[in-house]
Structures are given as structure tokens and as C-alpha cells.
Amino acid sequence: MEHREFYVSMALIHRRSNLSWEVIIVYGPADHRRSPAFLQELRNKVDRCTTPVVVAGDFNLIRSPEDKSSANVDVPRMRMFNDCIADLALREIARVGARYTWSNNRIDPVRSVLDRVFVSVEWEMAFPLCSLRAVTRVGSDHSPLLLCSGRASPPRLNCFHFENFWLGQTGFVEAVCVKWEAVATSPPRVFNAVDVWHHCAKMARQFMRG
Template identity: 55%
Template sequence: MLLGVNEDAFEVLEWHWGAFFIWAYVLQLSNTSRWSIFVVYGPADHRRTADFLGELSAAVTACPFPLVVGGDFNLIRGSEDKNNDNIDWPRVQRFNDCIASLALREIRRTGARYTWTNKQLSPVRCVLDRVLVSPEWEGLFPLCSLLADTIIGSDHSPLVLSSGEELGKRSSRFFFQKGWLEKPDFHGLVVLRWQGLLRDAAQCQDPVTVWHRIAAGLRQFLRGWGANLGKEDRDLKADILAQIRELDGVADHAGLDDEGWAMRCHLEGQLLHLSRVEEEYWRQRSRANWLIQGDANTAFFHAFANGRRRKCAISSLISDSGTITGERELQAHIYDFYS
């Protein structure tokens, strides 16, 4: 198990761990709230399930702070969590009883229907990964949401938990990337652009004005040029991922035959190859550049109210052109649809 923290966003006040979990008590720097996060890994050997649930119950009960618990529980909660009927119902009941006794609520997922597969041509698919929260944590982040992303490479789907807080805007400042110097055509492009800008600014008499115009034009050019680097690979990755998601959608609703699962495995292999190439580029680049230079009842009802707010929140829409996500894109699509 690993639990990492962005030190620009959080300060870790305490660390705790057990056989099946890591627990961090954190201070969120943006709003000074304090809460705990548990990352769990339940045993695949279900003879140890009772030990896992007992340790988790003791740790959650001892935690006096708002908390979120997420990870691979290796347990399901009902028939909808598995694509076949091979279910141990007493174990399901034990897991649900544990969640109820701790007064935790599961955050409803969007995205992939299942979070685990054994990656066979006729696979077993289950929901083993989930996020549970206390009413106090849900009160801090009433618009939290959970996305189960497409399974690529791993046998588990990555879960992305959003607190629902507005993300800070990306800085509009220009940053020169050292990696650009490694591009064989970079120097020639800069020279040509510089000469063109110099001709355009020739009518200016003030050298400072000339410099500012050339610098501004060059920044604009490099910002656009840098954004388009690797566009072909990015477009190819996006196309392959869209095909995989389409196959997953068919698998969720009608099922796939052996040919369909073989096609998904082939597409996933292509995507992993592209990712490895990109990873190697960044690994080499890092070597070359970076290393050198209220009360319980109130909280309970608030949790249900927050659940309704999340249910009414629109996180994505399906249109004729595909799935639309992102606040601005959703607003534009809805506006155009009703105009």
C-alpha cells in the first residue's frame, strides 16, 4: 500500500498504519479543515476477512476526526457488484453490517460499472474498490463525487475522488520548457519566428517597445507550439481509449463475445505501448535536465441531503458526439441544446 500527499495542499499531522490500512491525519491548507484518510487493502484470502474488518472497525472507531476510507476491500456488497452468481452471501452481509455499524456512507460512483476484472476472454468482473465517508466528512465536502475510470494495464479501475471544491485556475504565466531544446527543429523555428517579428516591429522607434513586441510574440508562438507537441500521439491515445470505453459500455449492458474481449485486450496493449513510450521520454528528460540543474441526527440527515445534491449534479452528458464532461463544456452543450 502507498499513500502520498501533495505538500502544497496538505500538511500531514499524524501517520498510523496496520496490517490492512494506512491512515493519515491531515490539515487541508486551502480551508484549514482537519480530517483523516484511510487507504485499505483487504485480503484476497477470505479466511482473513474477519481480521480485516475487525482491524478496520477498531481504527475507524478510534478516529475522532472526519474521515474517508478508500481502496481495494476485496469484498462486494450485493449481486449488482458481480457479473455472475458465485456470491458468498454471509460474507456480503458481514461487510454490510460492518459499514452500517461504523455509520459510513458509500460515495456513489460514475464511470466504469465494475472496478476489477480477472482479464480473461470471458472475465469475472466485480466492484471491489470503493470509497466510504463519515457524515462529518461529507458535511465538509457536500458536493464530493467519485469517478471509476477505464481499466488500462491494471486489473483494477482507478478511482478519482473529487471534493467538489472549485479548482484553482491554471496560471497564465509563460514557462519555457527545457525539453523544447531537445527538439531538432526548435532552433530553426525560433529563428524564423524572431526574424518575422523583427520585421513587423521595424516601424517602432523605441528599442524597448521593439523588445516587448518581439518577446510577447515569441511567447505566444512558443505557447501554441508547445501545446501541439505530441498531438498525434495524444489524438491516437484518445481514440483508442474511446474505443475501449465503448467496448466496456457494451460489456456492461449486453456482454461481449470472445472476439470483443480479444479486441479490447489488443487495444489496451496499444495504449500501454504508447504510455510506455511517453513515460520513457519523461524519464530520460528528467535525467538530462532536472538532475543536472451539529449532532448525530443532524449529520445523518445532512448526509442524505448531500446525497440528493450529488444525485442532481450533472457530472457528464452523453450526446451524439460522445460523452461530455467538464463544467464549461457541459454549460456550452446545455446552452446550445436549448437555444
Template identity: 45%
Template sequence: MRSLIYNLRGFGRLGRRSQLRSYMRQERVDILGLQETIRPDFTSGELRSLECGGQFAWNWVPADGHSGGLLLGFRDECFEDGVWRKGKFFISADIYQCSNKAKWCFVLVYGPADHSRTGEFLDELEGEVTNCQLPLVVGGDFNLIRRRQDKSNEVVCWSRIRCFNDAIAAISLREYNRAGARFTWTNNQLDPIRSVLDRVFVSPSWETMFPLCSLSAVTRIGSDHNPLLLDSGESGLMRPPRFFFQTWWFHVAGFDELLRGKIEFCIHGKGPHRCSIELWQCISRSLRQFLKGWGRTSERRKGTSGRSSCARWES
């Protein structure tokens, strides 16, 4: 599993999406988290243009005028998304990872450049992390530093540093050490100021789940921020086992209503921005993911492997 976390400073800028697609292909990205999109919404064509190698489930927080905005997407082949939550400064989703059958939460943040709102941002972040019952990752542009060494000049605000470190300690998160660039942001001036504003934090339970995880800064092109690449360290993409549709499921009480409910959920929850073919593919994929687990549970109750049936759906 590989996640790209990137403050791209405007989704609509010339060449920015082409650059983003190049990152997606080169780094084989499964989770995309963009900050400072400066967009109120996205068209289906814009979202599809980012889907290199498969479809994604998308959600976003609109920009506040000409600043902010978050976009978060998960590759459908690798994840099943659950509950989404949004705030002024974050968007998060509870996800089920198909390769290891683990449930965890991804939180994407964009801290305010207006430091008069730093307290509000940290309070919202603390509330989201405290209320989450799953292992979690928190990543994004925090617009805050944690130590004097995080900035290239001597001008630092120690009160904000203390507030930031106190908030991180209060919610028991650990920051991942980053390989690559020393700083993640520059003001692009002749005498530049550089800072570490982009970070990834994890909970102890998430770190235990992915002990080989690594974080690196990708080469910066165009934006004044370096993208961050979070690699879970898993040995390649583990494909889910093949799916077989069993005809005896039609004889299970309530199966028709269960199937109809899942289809309606996909149509209303994942389909508004998709064309009919993409919607059908999305429904098929979501049903396969659901029926694999439901089928195993039903087989245990039935007391059989379920492979005696002649009719199979194979994908």
C-alpha cells in the same frame, strides 16, 4: 482537492510508474493512495518520480511477501500531515487542509484476497474508524462485494456480504456512488468475471464538510483494477495567503526553542529520503505553514496586526 485511489498490481512493473505519472498530471492529483504495491520499501528516487507539480509527504505499509503493500502520499502545498497510523490492512493519516483550514483523516485499505482473513480485516477497520475523532474518508480495494449486482456472475458468498454490510453499518459510514465503469475489477479472461471491489466510504461529518464531492472510475490501463478519482468539489485550488516573517517574533519568549524543535521534527519526520535541497524546501514549507497560525495567535495576544515591522520574509 483530488485523490487518486488505485490498485496498480505491482509498483515495479514495466511502464507502471510512467502510467501513474500520467494519471497524476492529467487528473491534478493532491492525494495518492496505492494498493498492492508488492514492495517492502521505496527509494527516494522512486518517490520523487511520482511528485508531479510539487513535493509529497509519503508513508507506506510493506508488502507481505508477494502480495499487498500500501503507499500513501499528500501534496505538501495543500496539506500538513499529522499523526500516521498503520495496521496489517490499512494506513491512515490525520491531515490539515490548507485551503479550508479543516482537519480530517484519510484511511487507505487493502482487504485480503484470502477470505479466511476477512474477519480480521473488518475488525481492524472497525477499530481504526471507531477510534478516529475526525471526519474521515476510507478508500481502497476491499476485496469484498456488498450486493449480488456487484458481481457479473451468480457465484457470491452471502455470509461475507452480510459481514461486510454489518461492519459498514456498525461504523456509520456511507459509500459514495461512483460514476463511470459499472465494475472496478476484471480477471482479464476471455469469458471475464467482473466485480466491484474498489470503493470509497465517508463519515457523515466529512460529507457535510464537502457536500459537492464526487467519485468516478478512471479508464483502466494495464492493471485489472480501475483507479478511483475522488474530487472534493471545491472551486479550484485556494492558495494560502502570502507569508511574512515578523522580526518582533524573535522577542517572544521561547520562540528560538519553538523554531528549533519544528526544524528537528521536519528533519527526522520528513527528511530521511530527501536530498539536502529538497529537505530545505520541505523545512521552509512546513515552517511557513506552522508560523502562519502561530503568528496570528501571537498577534492577537500582542494586540497589533504585526505589519509595522520593516523586515519581512516573503514567499
């Protein structure tokens, strides 16, 4: 395992294929005056790797104007980021599940694609059926990314679907209210109001599923 200012990395071995590769998790600086130092550190790391690599994380950089919901973009900075990715011969894994991966959570929010997964050509050749999904964002301004190598069926996301006909069932609303109030009075842990809300919502969903 290696730790530097802008990344942590770890060597992995895929037991079934005996393939070794390195995972590099990055966190790009929000202060864009430090972006050149971040990209140079990433260049140095990938250049030293002798195995396939996966580079993932919050880059705090965008690649094109379409990656941001506002028109306030820095073209030279985008070019610098794209040049770095091209020089390292990395390929971005196409993402499904969300148009953007970050939001500033304002009333009139700005949204951007700041989180990405890049792989080397050797890794992509070993896992040609790989896929990337942005899963539901809970309690964060970023959407988690789930990378699947494609060697097995991707996990099914256990989504809750409210059925409108439940509202027509006698006593349904009252029963849910009673369950919610009972759970709210004895949450397993309380850090803030959001924790209480998530716990109550989780238990209410389980109750409504029967």
C-alpha cells in the same frame, strides 16, 4: 502516518477551511478466511478516529449480488461487510465512469466492484458536492478511483477521440505507420512489450492530434 496489516492512514488538513480529517487506505485480503480480521481492524481504526474520515481502497468484498458479473456470491460475507459499514456509520460515495472496478482479465472475464470510497457523515457534510469517478484502467486489473471534494471544478480528462475523416486524408495511414515504427525503435524505457505498446500509442495519438 499509521501502518497496520490491512491499511495505512494519514491525517490531512484542508488549508482553505482548516478542516482536519484522516484518510485510511485499505487492502482487504483475497483469502476470505481473513476477512473478519480485516473488518475488525477497520472497526478498531475508525472507532479511534476523532476527526472525519475517508476510507478507500480495494476491500476485496462486495455489498450485493449486483456487484459481481457472475452468480457466484457469498451472502453471509456480504452481510458481514454491510454490517461493518453500518456499524461505523460510513456512507459510500456514488461512483460514475465504470460498472465494475475489477476484472480477472480472462477470455470469459469475471468482473466485480471491489474498490470503493466511504466517508463519515461529518466529512460528507463538509464536502456535500463531492464526487467519485472511475478513470481508465491501464496496465492493471483495477480501475483507479478519482475522488473530488467538490470545492473546485473537477479536472477535465484529456481523452483522445479518433476522427473517421482522417482515414480519407491522403497519406494519413502511411504517416502514422512511419511515426509508429520510428518510435518503436527507440522507446525511452523497455520493461516488456506492453510498455513499448503504450509508448507507441501515446506518441501516435500526439502525432494524429497534430
